[in-house]
Amino acid sequence: MSDRRAPAPVIAVVGPSGVGKDSVMEALVARQPGYCIQRRVITRPEEAGGEAFTGVDLVAFERMEAAGGFALSWRAHGLAYGIPAGIEALRAGAQGVLVNLSRGVLSEAQARFPGLIVLSLSADPEVLAQRLAARGREDAEDRARRLTRAAAPLPEGLRRVVTLDNSGALEATVTAALALLQPESA
Numbered sequence: 469m470s471d472r473r474a475p476a477p478v479i480a481v482v483g484p485s486g487v488g489k490d491s492v493m494e495a496l497v498a499r500q501p502g503y504c505i506q507r508r509v510i511t512r513p514e515e516a517g518g519e520a521f522t523g524v525d526l527v528a529f530e531r532m533e534a535a536g537g538f539a540l541s542w543r544a545h546g547l548a549y550g551i552p553a554g555i556e557a558l559r560a561g562a563q564g565v566l567v568n569l570s571r572g573v574l575s576e577a578q579a580r581f582p583g584l585i586v587l588s589l590s591a592d593p594e595v596l597a598q599r600l601a602a603r604g605r606e607d608a609e610d611r612a613r614r615l616t617r618a619a620a621p622l623p624e625g626l627r628r629v630v631t632l633d634n635s636g637a638l639e640a641t642v643t644a645a646l647a648l649l650q651p652e653s654a
């Protein structure tokens with residue numbers, strides 16, 4: 469009998485821009501030893517701030533993509549996003565690996581990562597608009613475009629979905645998320 473542990477589940481944190489995906493991910497990792505975050509590669513300058521990510525230009529991104537460097541990649545908001553293939557090494561040593569994904573890539577993610585858990589966050593429309601504005605990274609036009617995707621549905625056929633409203637305090641969301649995720653990821 470092998471004594472190798474199965475890879476940790478990938479926990480895809482999804483929801484509209486400004487809903488709090490990165491904040492919830494950071495708070496979950498701070499509260500739950502064994503959880504870690506897989507950083508994304510994004511065609512955005514690292515100085516833009518926000519989550520910790522690897523910023524590359526489109527030529528470098530497409531080179532990495534063609535070389536099989538991404539477990540998943542997609543385009544949104546005029547940017548290209550990739551989840552490095554190195555996520556498998558993180559899964560080998562963790563209890564859960566959190567990634568910020570597009571809702572549009574979830575079916576592919578479930579096929580790529582068996583046992584995928586989706587943590588789907590929502591917030592009231594006025595809260596979303598306020599948070600996006602407070603973040604201050606996008607101009608008004610880009611913010612308005614992002615808000616039109618706020619209610620985008622999840623694809624059919626996802627097997628493990630945890631849905632939470634993050635309109636209230638971050639701590640409340642994280643406590644609820646841990647209670648719902650831990651039995652599943654233990």
Ligand SMILES: Nc1ncnc2c1ncn2[C@@H]1O[C@H](COP(=O)(O)OP(=O)(O)O)[C@@H](O)[C@H]1O
Pocket residue numbers: 483484485486487488489490491492518599600602603634635636637638639641
């Ligand atoms: N529960 C919350 N209560 C108050 N502010 C929050 C909460 N969750 C996130 N925020 C704030 O909202 C903004 C957007 O959060 P962020 O985590 O960047 O969202 P996303 O990754 O979904 O775009 C940030 O300024 C963050 O500090």
Ligand SMILES: O=P(O)(O)OC[C@H]1O[C@H](OP(=O)(O)OP(=O)(O)O)[C@H](O)[C@@H]1O
Pocket residue numbers: 482483484485486489518544545549568569570571572617620
């Ligand atoms: O298909 P959707 O579910 O609408 O998602 C589209 C993109 O928006 C989200 O980005 P995020 O809110 O993190 O914005 P950012 O990557 O520009 O920070 C998500 O991480 C995807 O990259």
